Amino acid sequence: MTRNRHRDSPILWQLAIKLLFISLLFGGIPGLAPVEAALASDQGCRITDIRFWQSPEEAQIVIDLSAPPQVTPLGTLTDGTVFFDIEKCVFRPGRQRYPLNNPFIQTLNVQARSDGSVRVYFRTGPGVTQRTFVLPRNEAKPDRVVIFLTEPAQNQLARRQQEQLEINRLKAGNVKIVVLDAGHGGEDPGTRGGGIIEKDYVLAMARLIKNVFDRDPRYRAILTRNGDYIIPLERRRQMAEQLGADVFVSIHVNYNRARHIQGIEVYYESPKGAVGEADRLVAELENQQDLVGGVGQTAAPPVAAKQDIVKKQAEIMYRSGQLAGRVEARLAQAVPGLGSRGVRRAGFKVLHSLAMPSILVELGYVSNPVDASFLRNPSAQLRLAQAVYQGVVDFLESQVQPGLDASYVEYVSQVEAARRAQEERARQARLRRQAMLARSQPYTVQKGDTIPKIVNRFKVGKSQFLELNQFSPNRKLKVGEVVRIPGK
Ligand SMILES: [Zn+2]
Structure with a gap:
């Protein structure tokens, strides 16, 4: 039924190419060499993974961390290499080189330093802009440092x-x-x-x-x-x-x-x-x-x-x-x-x-x-x-x-009708309250007053009192506060 061997197993091909790509890219990743025992988060963090993603327009380096990192501002070396430090951070000893060598990023080096920090060096391709930022953990991902690289604007325009x-x-x-x-x-x-x-x-x-x-x-x-x-x-x-x-x-x-x-x-x-x-x-x-x-x-x-x-x-x-x-x-x-x-x-x-x-x-x-x-x-x-x-x-x-789409037209008219009904109810409530306000009198709250005591004394309905004053049922009164008493 199929026309050639290649089309017979696209998924396997895809997997094989991908595995090759990953191993070329990162040597040991995934499956980083074990690092020292995890540190408690207040003591710092450790790098658990480094990943690289690339689309035609953008690339990302994602550094996974075991805890929220403290990252220093970026510095630049004379050859244009950019670096930053992740403080109190654990990574494999020695300098790890990732020869990425693509249009976005030429080199990425990560080095554990004697002061307990990890320095990340990278050199971007010509005209590439970079943004480096920290992302907090969520349900799916740990704390991360992301280096986000965008191709030169003129390349994008040309494409x-x-x-x-x-x-x-x-x-x-x-x-x-x-x-x-x-x-x-x-x-x-x-x-x-x-x-x-x-x-x-x-x-x-x-x-x-x-x-x-x-x-x-x-x-x-x-x-x-x-x-x-x-x-x-x-x-x-x-x-x-x-x-x-x-x-x-x-x-x-x-x-x-x-x-x-x-x-x-x-x-x-x-x-x-x-x-x-x-x-x-x-x-x-x-x-x-x-x-x-x-x-x-x-x-x-x-x-x-x-x-x-x-x-x-x-x-x-x-x-x-x-x-x-x-x-x-x-x-x-x-x-x-x-x-x-x-x-x-x-x-x-x-x-x-x-x-x-x-x-x-x-x-x-x-x-x-x-x-x-x-x-x-x-x-x-x-x-x-x-x-x-x-x-x-x-x-x-x-x-x-x-x-x-008939069901959409029907649904929109239902939603609109519900919206209009809601607006009408709100309008009626405003009118009712205006009328109540016009017939109401002010009253200054005295020591010992509560809402039940006040509505009893003035012989007015509690719900009417609450609506007029726009109070929630468990509202506490303050001495000296002026409330409105519904008229009869
Ligand atoms: Zn899906």
């Missing part, structure tokens, strides 16, 4: 221009552009199970799907990432929009603690996610209005702008639903035994685009042994790739009539 020329050429030739987004990457491995690490697996699958598309001259598939690095979710969508993509397909695999759950799923934007995005876009518009100096300077007032956004969303969501249906239909048939859990909706950030139909494909559950064995199987991989291709072709080649 964008090159890209744009290519896109213009493709569009002129009526070639349709399919953006394939391998989920996760770099510091974010995604899920894992059944011998599969999501970020590596979905990259290999995205490449496989791209190969299938690129054999068809009507299409050009472009990957959001073509290596092991992280891209922010919003940026993935923006990349597709800048490329003028006809469709956007994000590739993932799934995990569930309930191991019996299995099957593929195809997602598109949910009404709830879209409403949140519409609010965000309107807020953004209003902020822009503030920036240009006040009301009346943008084309559309917020209400009309919101209606426009909702209409555009409903149109795109309709098309996304059509795309999701066609891809799901193909995937459900692709591998007998790898069932489908159908088309679903969720408010995933990568699916918010107003520019192109967008779907997110979960190719199966790595937590399920049956799914995992299919996912590892090269001929099943190829069938899945061909099914994604077929589903997208079914969508792009059939003349899908324009339509509106």
